[in-house]
Amino acid sequence: MASKANIAIQSKYSTPKELEVESIDFFVRLMSLLGLPRSVGEIYGLLYFNPDAMCMEQIASKLRISIGSASQGLKTLRSLKAVKTSYVPGDRRDHYLAESEFRRLFSTFLKDEILPHLESAKDRISRMEESLPTENEEQSEFYSIRIEKLKRLTKTSGRLLPALAGLLRL
Amino acid sequence: MASKANIAIQSKYSTPKELEVESIDFFVRLMSLLGLPRSVGEIYGLLYFNPDAMCMEQIASKLRISIGSASQGLKTLRSLKAVKTSYVPGDRRDHYLAESEFRRLFSTFLKDEILPHLESAKDRISRMEESLPTENEEQSEFYSIRIEKLKRLTKTSGRLLPALAGLLRL
DNA sequence: CATTAATTTCAAAAAAAAATGAAAAGTGCA
DNA sequence: TGCACTTTTCATTTTTTTTTGAAATTAATG
Numbered sequence: 001m002a003s004k005a006n007i008a009i010q011s012k013y014s015t016p017k018e019l020e021v022e023s024i025d026f027f028v029r030l031m032s033l034l035g036l037p038r039s040v041g042e043i044y045g046l047l048y049f050n051p052d053a054m055c056m057e058q059i060a061s062k063l064r065i066s067i068g069s070a071s072q073g074l075k076t077l078r079s080l081k082a083v084k085t086s087y088v089p090g091d092r093r094d095h096y097l098a099e100s101e102f103r104r105l106f107s108t109f110l111k112d113e114i115l116p117h118l119e120s121a122k123d124r125i126s127r128m129e130e131s132l133p134t135e136n137e138e139q140s141e142f143y144s145i146r147i148e149k150l151k152r153l154t155k156t157s158g159r160l161l162p163a164l165a166g167l168l169r170l
Numbered sequence: 171m172a173s174k175a176n177i178a179i180q181s182k183y184s185t186p187k188e189l190e191v192e193s194i195d196f197f198v199r200l201m202s203l204l205g206l207p208r209s210v211g212e213i214y215g216l217l218y219f220n221p222d223a224m225c226m227e228q229i230a231s232k233l234r235i236s237i238g239s240a241s242q243g244l245k246t247l248r249s250l251k252a253v254k255t256s257y258v259p260g261d262r263r264d265h266y267l268a269e270s271e272f273r274r275l276f277s278t279f280l281k282d283e284i285l286p287h288l289e290s291a292k293d294r295i296s297r298m299e300e301s302l303p304t305e306n307e308e309q310s311e312f313y314s315i316r317i318e319k320l321k322r323l324t325k326t327s328g329r330l331l332p333a334l335a336g337l338l339r340l
Numbered sequence: 341c342a343t344t345a346a347t348t349t350c351a352a353a354a355a356a357a358a359a360t361g362a363a364a365a366g367t368g369c370a
Numbered sequence: 371t372g373c374a375c376t377t378t379t380c381a382t383t384t385t386t387t388t389t390t391g392a393a394a395t396t397a398a399t400g
Contacts, residue, residue, distance in 0.1 A: 227376085262375075264377085
């Protein structure tokens, strides 16, 4: 009980309030651009400027969100490889640090959220080609051209997006 | 009144049902990836494989959505430059065709939805720099490095995204 | 083991986003 | 100008997403 964790044993120094607020704001917006819930942005924003690893309870109470949200949010961030856990001796709780390499975050996001859509898009385009009408010349040309454009779109995206993630050596 | 538009005077031929369904499905997903509502994807998907321009009422009734949704959705698509209007003699209603150059759609989307966020991000980072603590050496170095990474992120994005749109000559 | 602390899960509540449709506004034509 | 048709607007409803918190699960410790 003496090692109860709200006795912050090894705290280096604490994030200036102003910096913390701006950081949370920044990442809430960024994550929401990626379609992720506000709580995920809040957690990442809080961790980003924190020199010390934080446990879930600290995160939830600092952000005034429920432990359910915190747990869910951390799960999302873990799956995006946007946080890492750090071992704190004498404390059995998990402690979290922000992964500050955005490249990892984005490439995981691309792999998990975007590329699967590209895959299913390819299937869908195949099905389109099968249902192409063949009777009328002018008619089938119109549809072919449209389908061709969709193919180019998916092909280009499939090449460009991963390249993009690679370029992001931040 | 004789020119009532459901008498489809100049209809070339009609989209095969299967193609239409797949197209709507495709674009509903794509638009939702961009954070746009389902109705916007439905409308664009319907227009994409339609050789003839359609008026709002036709779109709404074909998709079984309200005219309010149709109006809103077309407004969004117009602002993205994803549809063009075409004049139909003897009919005063607006008629819509899909703009099949995706490049335009994406570059408008970037300009309208992403770049403004990048702008405000720059401001936010400036504010962060102002609230950087200066007392402690090690401390301020940690924060500086983090801020530096945010700067690189916004700078890289600001250069990469427009380039991306340019590459998309589909 | 049994206990207690930490975390996850998930049904219900709250909040946010989207769709509806009727009323208001706009538009062209006689 | 006035009428009839078309489109937009927006308060309300519906749907979807997110959050909450209590219960269930998991895991460490004495």
